[in-house]
Amino acid sequence: MSPAPTTPVPEGTVPSFAEYRATGDRQLRNRLIEHHRGLAEQLARRFRGRGQNPDDLEQVALLGLLKAVERFEPERGLAFTTFATPTILGELKRHFRDATWSTRVPRRIQEHVLAVSNVIGPLGQELGRPPTVAEVAKATGFSEESVLEAMEANRAYSAQSLDAPTGDRDDGDADLASRLGDLDPGHADVEHRLLIESLLGELPERERTIVRLRFWDGWTQSQIADSIGISQMHVSRILTRTLDRLRVRVEAEAGAGADLPGPT
Amino acid sequence: MVGDEVGATVDEMTIDDDEIVLAIPAKPEFLRLARIAAADVGSRCGLAYEEVDDLRIAIDELCHAIMAPSISGDGSRTLRIHFTALADAVEIDGTCPGDITPRLDELSAAILAAVADEHELSGGDGTSRFRMVKRVRLP
Numbered sequence A: 001m002s003p004a005p006t007t008p009v010p011e012g013t014v015p016s017f018a019e020y021r022a023t024g025d026r027q028l029r030n031r032l033i034e035h036h037r038g039l040a041e042q043l044a045r046r047f048r049g050r051g052q053n054p055d056d057l058e059q060v061a062l063l064g065l066l067k068a069v070e071r072f073e074p075e076r077g078l079a080f081t082t083f084a085t086p087t088i089l090g091e092l093k094r095h096f097r098d099a100t101w102s103t104r105v106p107r108r109i110q111e112h113v114l115a116v117s118n119v120i121g122p123l124g125q126e127l128g129r130p131p132t133v134a135e136v137a138k139a140t141g142f143s144e145e146s147v148l149e150a151m152e153a154n155r156a157y158s159a160q161s162l163d164a165p166t167g168d169r170d171d172g173d174a175d176l177a178s179r180l181g182d183l184d185p186g187h188a189d190v191e192h193r194l195l196i197e198s199l200l201g202e203l204p205e206r207e208r209t210i211v212r213l214r215f216w217d218g219w220t221q222s223q224i225a226d227s228i229g230i231s232q233m234h235v236s237r238i239l240t241r242t243l244d245r246l247r248v249r250v251e252a253e254a255g256a257g258a259d260l261p262g263p264t
Numbered sequence B: 001m002v003g004d005e006v007g008a009t010v011d012e013m014t015i016d017d018d019e020i021v022l023a024i025p026a027k028p029e030f031l032r033l034a035r036i037a038a039a040d041v042g043s044r045c046g047l048a049y050e051e052v053d054d055l056r057i058a059i060d061e062l063c064h065a066i067m068a069p070s071i072s073g074d075g076s077r078t079l080r081i082h083f084t085a086l087a088d089a090v091e092i093d094g095t096c097p098g099d100i101t102p103r104l105d106e107l108s109a110a111i112l113a114a115v116a117d118e119h120e121l122s123g124g125d126g127t128s129r130f131r132m133v134k135r136v137r138l139p
Helices: A013-023 A026-035 A037-045 A054-071 A080-098 A107-127 A133-140 A144-156 A175-182 A190-202 A205-216 A221-228 A232-257 B028-045 B049-066 B106-115
Strands: B019-025 B078-085 B089-098 B118-122 B126-135
Touching (some): A013 A026, A026 A054, A037 A054, A037 A080, A054 A080, A107 A133, A107 A221, A107 A232, A133 A144, A133 B049, A144 B028, A144 B049, A190 A232, A190 B106, A205 A221, A221 A232, A232 B049, A232 B106, B019 B028, B028 B089, B049 B089, B049 B106, B049 B126
Antiparallel strands (some): B019 B078, B118 B126
């Protein structure tokens, strides 16, 4: 029997990917992502100027890179960049496909949402605190009313992506559900709690993490945005739509018990 | 839209300069008006941009809580919301006809603890009520 053929992949890449494939070590995965980060950034730059926040685009590209790292099979003989490029581009294109306005929002207001989104982070860093609405208005050149209008319009943005099947439940981050048990027992309603635990568990990992950081760990939206590398308005969008989605599910599934009087 | 007491009865038409009263059908699709009014009052009080967003989340949760279905049927109900701009805070209270004591599930309780400085619900006497306060943080 002849030995297995060696793969013509650049030196330094094969051992790392092979080792990651063999061990599933997350630190190794993260090092691979960091090593190839430039590819994601380069591809994300191609999509600039199309009405999306650059930080959000980069985050989407990194998500594509993560998927590519996890799926790459070095033994097939492809160079990693050859394999990863369509995966990252696919993720970016999917983001644009999903990033539609769920209700009719005038183009002018869509542009306001982007402009407000782009100034909040830098302005907060400059001020050393979250900016007020008046400060955001001054920085963008919009009226305060337009800034508030953009805040409301932000809700209507890219609703589809949250409705997509999740399928990436991460049981390693189950502490959110477990923390529900720490809440005021005066609200205790075992069935309701189990329902909420179940619904939180169904959220995609990123949504669940953001909900946990904001509502259980007390992080501000800006802190979460900085930590995850997306814009504050994207965090806001994810929070409001996740809550809307959870509320619909809670009301639908708890509907049978709605006729019961509440605790006195 | 706000400040004109849309839908309010004539005997309720007196409001102060720092107050806004909003009366809307008790249906989720009208809560946008409540969020916009809350955002405006919060902005006038000097809340940070993301605190204004918190205020919008809070009012959404509380309005949903007091709009929960009533034993005597959903019918046509009016949600009344009263916004007051204080020197260092926004105070909002709301009422809605309903014969069930409003309550918060664990998720809503956690959300409100994070986004409001004070909140309370009451009812069971034919009217469901909420009250909440969001304070302005000094820079």
